[in-house]
Amino acid sequence: xxxxxxxxxxxxxxxxxxxxxxxxxxxxxxxxxxxxxxxxxxxxxxxxxxxxxxxxxxxxxxxxxxxxxxxxxxxxxxxxxxxxxxxxxxxxxxxxxxxxxxxxxxxxxxxxxxxxxxxxxxxxxxxxxxxxxxxxxxxxxxxxxxxxxxxxxxxxxxxxxxxxxxxxxxxxxxxxxxxxxxxxxxxxxxxxxxxxxxxxxxxxxxxxxxxxxxxxxxxxxxxxxxxxxxxxxxxxxxxxxxxxxxxxxxxxxxxxxxxxxxxxxxxxxxxxxxxxxxxxxxxxxxxxxxxxxxxxxxxxxxxxxxxxxxxxxxxxxxxxxxxxxxxxxxxxxxxxxxxxxxxxxxxxxxxxxxxxxxxxxxxxxxxxxxxxxxxxxxxxxxxxxxxxxxxxxxxxxxxxxxxxxxxxxxxxxxxxxxxxxxxxxxxxxxxxxxxxxxxxxxxxxxxxxxxxxxxxxxxxxxxxxxxxxxxxxxxxxxxxxxxxxxxxxx
Amino acid sequence: xxxxxxxxxxxxxxxxxxxxxxxxxxxxxxxxxxx
Numbered sequence: 001x002x003x004x005x006x007x008x009x010x011x012x013x014x015x016x017x018x019x020x021x022x023x024x025x026x027x028x029x030x031x032x033x034x035x036x037x038x039x040x041x042x043x044x045x046x047x048x049x050x051x052x053x054x055x056x057x058x059x060x061x062x063x064x065x066x067x068x069x070x071x072x073x074x075x076x077x078x079x080x081x082x083x084x085x086x087x088x089x090x091x092x093x094x095x096x097x098x099x100x101x102x103x104x105x106x107x108x109x110x111x112x113x114x115x116x117x118x119x120x121x122x123x124x125x126x127x128x129x130x131x132x133x134x135x136x137x138x139x140x141x142x143x144x145x146x147x148x149x150x151x152x153x154x155x156x157x158x159x160x161x162x163x164x165x166x167x168x169x170x171x172x173x174x175x176x177x178x179x180x181x182x183x184x185x186x187x188x189x190x191x192x193x194x195x196x197x198x199x200x201x202x203x204x205x206x207x208x209x210x211x212x213x214x215x216x217x218x219x220x221x222x223x224x225x226x227x228x229x230x231x232x233x234x235x236x237x238x239x240x241x242x243x244x245x246x247x248x249x250x251x252x253x254x255x256x257x258x259x260x261x262x263x264x265x266x267x268x269x270x271x272x273x274x275x276x277x278x279x280x281x282x283x284x285x286x287x288x289x290x291x292x293x294x295x296x297x298x299x300x301x302x303x304x305x306x307x308x309x310x311x312x313x314x315x316x317x318x319x320x321x322x323x324x325x326x327x328x329x330x331x332x333x334x335x336x337x338x339x340x341x342x343x344x345x346x347x348x349x350x351x352x353x354x355x356x357x358x359x360x361x362x363x364x365x366x367x368x369x370x371x372x373x374x375x376x377x378x379x380x381x382x383x384x385x386x387x388x389x390x391x392x393x394x395x396x397x398x399x400x401x402x403x404x405x406x407x408x409x410x411x412x413x414x415x416x417x418x419x420x421x422x423x424x425x426x427x428x429x430x431x432x433x434x435x436x437x438x439x440x441x442x443x444x445x446x447x448x449x450x451x452x453x454x455x456x457x458x459x460x461x462x463x464x465x466x467x468x469x470x471x472x473x474x475x476x477x478x479x480x481x482x483x484x485x486x487x488x489x490x
Numbered sequence: 491x492x493x494x495x496x497x498x499x500x501x502x503x504x505x506x507x508x509x510x511x512x513x514x515x516x517x518x519x520x521x522x523x524x525x
Contacts, residue, residue, distance in 0.1 A: 074500045082507025090515040200493070210493050226492065228499050275508055282504025286497055 005147045007324025008331065011187075016167050019180050023172030030368040033173035034102065034347045036263040040178055045269055046276035047182040048260030048340075049089065050284070053080050053251055055337030056138030057243075058285045059330055060307075063292030065239065067306030070225030072235045074289055076243050081281030084247040089274045092252055093261035095414060097270070099481060102262065104255045105352045108406075111413035111477050112423045114356070119427070120253065121352035123402050125345045125378075128254055130399035132345075132382040133389075135338040136161050140386070142330040145311035146323055155387055161338075162383035164331065168339035170375050174263045177336075177343060181260075184332035185280050191329040195314070195322055196287035199294055202317045207297075216297040225293065237448040242397075245457055250403030253410060256344030284333070338382070346374040394452065398438040401453050405430035405460035412464050412476075419473025426463040430456050 027033050040048070058077055065073045101107050105124075109117030139161035144153040151157055169177045203209050217223050224230040251257050264270045288310060295301045295313035304312050314323045350370045355362045409423045437445070437452035448454055474480065 071496060074496075075503075078500060078503045078507060082504040083511060086508045086511035086515075090511065196493075210491075214492060226496070228496065228503070274512060275505070278504050278508035279501070282508075283497075283501050286500055290493060290496070 003320040004323035004327055005143070005150070007321055008146075008327040011324075011328045012164065012331070015180055015183050016164070019176045020167065020171040022179075023176050027172050027175065030364050030371060032175070033368060033371050034262070034343075034351075036173065036175040036178065038263060039175075039265055040260060040263045040269065041265060042269040042272035043276060044178045044182050045089075045260045045264045046273035046280065047185040048178045048263075048336075049085055049257075049273060050081070050277040050280035051181045051185050051188075051333070051336035052257055052259070052340045053084065053247060053337070054281055054284050055135050055334050056142075058281075059288045059333050060138055060141070062285050063288045063295075063310045064306045066225070066289045066292045067296050067309065069232070069235050069239065070222070070230060071228050071289060071293065072230055072232070073239055074228050074285060075235070075240050077282050077285040079240065079243050080247050081278045081284075083244065084251065085277045085281055086274050087248060088252065088257060088261065089270050089277065093258060093270050094267045095478060096258060097261065097264075097267050099477070103348055103351050104253060104258060105348060106356075107477070108410060108413075109356075110481075111410070111418045112420050116409075116420075116423060116427075117352060118357050120406055121348045121357075124254055124406070125348050125353075127399040127402045128256065128341050128345060129378065129381045130395065132165075132338050132341040132378075133386045134396055135334050135341070136165065136382050136386040139164065139331060139334040139338065142311075142327065142334060145308060146314065146327040146330070148315055158383060158386050161334075161386075162379055164335050165338040165342060166376060166379050168335050169343045170372055173371070174259050174343065177339060178260060178263065181336050184336060188329045188332040189280060189284065191325040192284070192287035195318065195326050195329070196290055198318055198322050199291050199313070203294060206317070210294075213294050213297050217293075241448075242451075242453060245404065245453060246397075246400045249407035249457070250400040253403045253406045254341075254344060255348045256340040259340055259343060342375050342378045342382075345378040346371055349378070350374050394438055397451060397453050398434060401434045401438075401456045402431065404453065404456050405464075408460045408464045412468055414478050415476045417468045417473045417476060419468050419471045422464060422467035422471045422473065425467055426460060429463060430460045433459055 031037060054077075058080070062073045062076055096104065096107055099107055099110060101110070103121075105117040105121040108120050136158060140153060140157035143160055144151060144157040151160070168180060172179075200210060203212060208215065214223065214226060217225050260273075261270050264273075291310045291313060292306065295309040296306060298313065298317075301309055301312045301316065310326075314326050318326070350367055354370065355367055405427050409426055413423065434452050434456050436442070437450075437455055441450050441452075445455070
């Protein structure tokens with residue numbers, strides 16, 4: 001076995017199993033497990049939140065995309081960290097805390113009745129299992145690549161990824177997730193920047209340093225690849241718009257994103273987390289993209305393709321401890337996303353589907369007993385397909401696109417109007433459009449509109465606004481809730 | 491040096507975007523919510 005995997009294994013044994021040992025016996029009921037007894041401080045909220053949307057997209061996808069689109073791909077973490085996370089910490093999260101709900105589907109239930117909550121609980125769990133399958137494959141890919149292929153990708157790297165995702169949350173739930181994420185966020189940022197500095201050192205010793213990278217791209221008439229503010233239609237349609245839409249809408253209706261927010265000590269601690277979360281997430285992709293751009297100037301590495309550029313550069317040019325550190329950083333990114341999805345999915349299935357929909361008299365003890373087996377079931381649902389099928393990009397977008405109409409329905413129901421008919425028509429029509437565009441894309445759909453997320457987004461916005469303007473409905477939930485609270489206080 | 495410049499640009503962009511969102515929240519939030 002190669003030495004980098006030994007360094008990475010030592011790290012995860014200490015951090016993950018150390019936290020398992022620490023939380024042994026401390027998590028006594030379902031509230032401790034799913035909300036951590038609402039004890040998280042702002043820096044733990046920030047670390048957890050920053051790592052949830054920080055997965056293979058911020059790292060492996062971006063270094064690959066940078067080969068074609070240049071440093072402009074860094075808009076990805078800027079949008080997620082600088083826009084999506086502040087929206088979650090300043091509006092969406094505090095709204096959910098104000099409504100005093102335990103899960104996201106409960107807020108939909110308060111707006112449009114139980115059926116809408118159950119629909120979100122069921123559909124979102126299924127679609128995010130699909131997205132988590134992609135993260136499991138990416139985690140397995142990171143292990144396979146950075147061990148130099150010493151461990152077979154299928155099944156062993158996938159199985160190791162599955163086990164690591166499980167042990168990240170299964171013993172201590174949200175408390176374990178938050179502590180491990182705080183440690184991982186620090187190690188990931190420090191580790192990836194150390195690797196970038198080592199890359200600079202290697203370039204200085206063996207090539208012409210970072211200046212040589214500039215000269216390489218200038219000679220190819222591609223100096224624009226080293227600039228962030230060089231917009232192109234490809235950058236807009238492949239990075240900026242999809243990242244903005246998919247995060248601000250689809251990720252915002254997912255239980256996993258709100259795990260640290262529900263577990264925060266107070267809403268103030270959530271707000272305080274805004275800038276730290278934005279900074280951690282915003283600066284996370286930079287070392288990977290720069291290493292990718294530098295690696296592609298080395299002919300032997302460029303020949304292996306952009307997908308493996310950073311991995312091949314690390315294996316060929318960096319010392320084993322740094323390769324181990326890079327593996328820890330990559331795994332910290334991908335595991336945190338996968339495990340938060342698993343914890344969120346298990347919470348929704350147990351709380352919304354099993355308890356609220358099927359067995360309303362379920363005791364809290366039974367709910368607690370079901371949580372850990374349900375995390376394993378959710379993990380297997382993502383891991384087993386990952387063993388037999390590749391992740392196809394349209395299917396990835398198909399999964400994401402189910403969340404888009406749900407977000408607009410939820411947002412309008414929160415701040416403007418709750419019309420059940422408008423909500424259901426919007427959801428059903430846009431789901432139908434999502435199916436048609438994924439599996440039978442109309443040949444007349446022009447350019448980017450051939451991608452399912454664009455027609456789904458546009459039709460969801462148009463339908464929910466027009467239908468709410470026409471159909472009768474109640475005032476927005478927030479206004480009603482605040483009025484009810486004020487009258488109760490009076 | 492250009493690497494550092496690129497890092498500063500990216501970091502500042504994340505800060506500026508989150509700062510704008512924070513300012514919008516600060517201006518629009520009612521009843522004196524505390525930071």
